[in-house]
Amino acid sequence: MTDLPARQAEPSGTAGDTQWAQAAGARLAEADAELARRFAEGGDVAGLVARRARAADALIREAWQRSVGDTRDVALFAVGGYGRGELYPHSDIDLLVLAEPAAQASWRDALAAFFALLWDVGLPASHAVRSAAQCTEAAADTTVMTALMESRPLVADVADRAALADAIAPSKIWPARKYFLAKVGEQEARHARYGDTSDNLEPNLKEGPGGLRDLQTLGWIALRSFGVGEVQALVALGHVGVDEAEALERVRAELSRLRYGLHLVCGRAEERLRFDHQKALATRLGYADDDRNLGVEQMMQGFYRSAALLRRISDRLLQRFEEHFDGAATPEPLDARFELRRGYLAARDKQWPHGDVGEVFALFSVWASHGELRGLHSHTARALAESLADLPAYAEARAEDRSAFMALLRGPTPVRTLERLARLGVLGRWLPEFAQVSGRMQFDLFHVYTVDQHTLAVLRNLASFSTGESESRFSVAHEVWPTVRKPELLLLAGLFHDIAKGRGGDHSALGADDARAFCQAHGLGEADTALVEWLVRRHLLMSITAQKQDISDPAVIHRFAGEVADRERLDYLYLLTCADIAGTSPKLWNAWKDRLLADLRIATRLALRRGLEHPVAAGERIEETRAAVLARLSSQGMDGGAADALLARFPEYSFLRGDPEQVAWQAAALRDARVGDVVVRARFLDEDSQAMEVFVHSTDRSGLFAAIAITLDRMGLAILQARALDGPDGTIFDSFQVIPGDMRHPPDTDAIARDLAAALGGPLEGIRPARRTLPSHLRHFRIPPNIGFSASPDGRATVVSLVCTDRPGLLADVAHTLRQQGLRVYDARIATFGERAEDVFRVGDVDGKALGQARQEQLREALLARIDGEATA
Structure with missing residues (x-):
């Protein structure tokens, strides 16, 4: 034996x-x-x-x-x-x-x-x-x-x-066919567990889409079906081309090296390329940072490109295996050049496409016009792959080929077509700048997709707006879409908005230059070219304005309207901004941002309609809002005298910054309140979201803002925006925009109001931040704290800007520090971008005055000590 x-x-x-x-x-x-x-x-x-x-x-x-x-x-x-x-x-x-x-x-x-x-x-x-x-x-x-x-x-x-x-x-x-079908089903289920994408930030090298398991699956099917254990052995049998076998061997070598190194770095069997290990592995494999890209980003780009290539070739081989078992189908001609084979689109000419990009675009045009086919026939897909190196970039192409590309953007399902062009490598050949960002990751928690996949996600979001149907995530985008004069211009802006990532310099400016050159080469008029260029150059404008500035301030709206200049650009920019934020991370878009951008758009349209030469005066805004609130209260059955008396208790700032519906809701909450009562109310911003507003009215006390922030944090609510207003007779009118940290558990607004009121009704000194451990993944994305000070526009307060690594309980810790420093918070805007927190606070001392230089330095040291220390009380 x-x-x-x-x-x-x-x-x-x-x-x-x-x-x-x-x-x-x-x-x-x-x-x-x-x-x-x-x-x-x-x-x-x-x-x-x-x-x-x-x-x-x-x-x-x-x-x-x-x-x-x-x-x-x-x-x-x-x-x-x-x-x-x-x-x-x-x-x-x-x-x-x-x-x-x-x-x-x-x-x-x-x-x-x-x-x-x-x-x-x-x-x-x-x-x-x-x-x-x-x-x-x-x-x-x-x-x-x-x-x-x-x-x-x-x-x-x-x-x-x-x-x-x-x-x-x-x-x-x-039997071989039954085993083949089972393995295909297993692979589809396995891919679905990973979101059917190989572009996860922490990919699984073994089990994820485009991972080693996909290669092994091909080998297992070959072994059961043909008695050969390696895909390379299928070359002689005619099932795999020499070029395909060589490409698979390169992919195997790349993935195997990553896996071997990952085992060594971890000291155990680890198949998931976690943030904890990515930098160490990149160093071990010899990747070094350069002036444009981190070594870890270079390593991950290699993985993503290998995974994408494996998926393309695997699709072709599995289709050939299917034909081996079920036999070749009788072709169904579609036109003189293309036909269907078992539901797959195929070129009738065996020598297609002859290096002619016009033939390639014709294929995708037919594909778009015939609904959801099963895909490309494997022989046509292979011919396309083999011809990629011979296809010209747009700058060297014929005018008729450029026209054919624009026809795809103006044709049926243009975004689906762009996705297909990207997946099969054609878009990267036509637009070399897109090839540069293919598989490019950014080593942070803000961008959860590679640049190319983020771009396609943005385009898919834009396509969803065009259906005319309301979607729960976007309240008004489907209503704005019909105002878009030329949808293809918006798609071009989406295609180019991040295309210069990783080149160094301002990616918006570089991308705008690329967009202008592309539009001019494709025969767009100057007006259309200028619009696309502007959208790419300023694609962050609306997001930054909404999230970092007070859009209830008429001056902010006036400045923003001045940059946008007309309503057409505003609507294009609004749709692009919604699609961009939602396409960056599934967790980044929420009802609060949806409403914030919608409010900014409405306010800007009104400013443009009024004319930029006629900015709204503060007094005019206050009177308009007060009158609208009185009308609402009257409709609720309150007589004029009682309503006037109630509104007299409000600070003027409420009417300057608040909208009538919000102020009327707050007034109703105070209708039966006595002097000295702690009044807390919470409500959803709309019926379909979990974003909420929490309103607090009370006699002012030292540390009250911090107590509110800490208590909301302990309730599991993330504060997105806070406004602290001083009312008459030493009262406060504070409002907080919040969302639950865990969206799986709908919050109870009555319970929030009750529990917060109970907490504020007792001593505030005992309300301290919760003890928390810093999540492990944040340790790899530490941002050095940056604290800045500036005077408020009216000179009566100090604006404190804080940029640092975000973490659970950060705002509660910062608010606690402000309380310890004896400072009052008038306004707070909380912006989080992945692991990066960018918060702004308007504060003053106990006398309501701005901070001097010595107090600023004292506050800086205290904040740095709190931020750099443990996330605990």
Whole structure:
């Protein structure tokens, strides 16, 4: 049964076993150290994993001899990845003991000693002990079946090998076609678990879309279907092209090197490329920062591009496997150049596309006009891939080809077409600047997609606006879309808005230059070109204005309206801004931002309608708002005298900055309140969102703002905006825009109001920030704190700007520090961009005056101590 010298197994648990295990463990450690050294020197990973498998083979056979010895009753096989002869530094070792039931019982103790010995060596093995019949039964699970298919004999004779092969033969279980369909279904389900994208910030190198498992799946299908274990072997069978096989080998080498290095960096079997390890791995692999991109960004871009290439080729091969099983379909002609084959679009000319980009655009035009086809036929997709290098960029293309591209943007489903062009590599050839950002990640928590995938997400959002149907995330975008004169201009702005990321300099300005050149080359008129250029150059304007400035201030609206200049640009910019923010991260867009941008758009339209030469005066705004509030209160049954008396208790600033509906709601809350009462109300901003406004009216006390902020934080509510206003007779009118930190649990506004009022009704000194541990992922994105001071426009307060790493409880800690410093908070705007917090506070001393230089430095030191310290009280 075995080529090893005949010997009897030694009794288990002997001193000899202990000494052998120690020596074997030392040999394994020495081998691993040597392999790590070779890896650092650039050794081929395929050779390294094979050498480690052989080293494990030798030790496992020795342990078998010590524990089991020579017998024909039991056999030992390596299965799974180890069966393939691949063993990464910390990969699992999967073993199968093949034995009939009687032999299993006879050798139970010896096998137990064998596996225990492997653990002592440092080779913890997963194992199964099965008979041939039990293997057939267990192989009903495709995972078990796949592991057995890759079996490799360690201690087994010809009969053992034949028995295992017969146990999983297609005649008994999993015929080739059935196995193929099962594996395709498994892959689709696995991809769905990862959001069907390989562009996650922390991708799984093994299981994620475009990961090593996709390559292995192709090999498993090839093994079951054609009896060859490597995709490269399919070249001779005509199922895979030489170019495709070479590309897959490059991808395998790239992914394998990442995985091998990740195991070494982590010191354990880790398959997910987490933030904790990305920088260390990039350094280990020799990536270095340059003046444009971090080394870790270069490494991740290599992964994303490899994953995308693997997915493209895998799609083609799986389609060919399908045709192998089901036969080639009878072509269904669509026109003189294209046809359908089994629902796939194919070129009728076998020499297509002859390096002609016009032919390529014609293909995508037909694809767009025929609804949801299954995709491109594999032969056409391969021909397209092979021709990419011959396709011209737009600058070198013919005028008719540029017209054909613009026709795609003006045709049916233009965003779907752009996605297809991008996925198949055509867009990167036509627009080289897009190829530069393909797979480019930004090492932060704000951008959760690569630049190219973010761009496509923005375009998909724009496409959703065009349906004319309301979507819960966007309250008015579908109403604004019909005002867009030329939708293709908005799509071009979305395509170019981030296209200059990673080049150094201002990406908005560089992208605007690219956009102008592209538009001019494609025959757009000056007005249209200027609009696209402006949108790209100023695509952050509306977002920054809404999130960092007080849009209830007429002066802010007037300045913004002056930059926008006309209502057409405003509507284009509004839609682009909504799509951009929502396409940056699923967590970034919320109802508060939706309302904020909608309010800014409405206020700016009114300013433009009035004329920029007629800005709103403060007195006019106050009187307009007061009159609107009185009308609302009257409609609610309050007589004029009572309403006037109630509104006299409000600070004028409420009418200058607040909208009538908000002030009327606050007034209703105070209708029956007595002097000195703590009044708290909470409400949803609209029916379909979880964004809320919390209103607090009370007699002012030292540290009240901090107490409110800390209590809301303890309730799990994130504060997005805060405004603290002083009313007559030492009262405060504070309002907070908040959202729940956990969107899965809808908040109870009555409970929020009740609990906050109860907290504020007692001593404030005991209300302190909650103790929290800094989330591990934030430790890798630390932003050095930057604290700035400036005078408020009226000179009566100090504006404190804070930029630092965001973390749970940050605002509560900052508010607590302001309280300790004896400062009053008049206004706060909270902006978070991934791991970056950019907060602004308008503060004054106890006398309501701006801070002098000494107080500013004292506050700076206190804030830095709080921010740099633990996130605790």
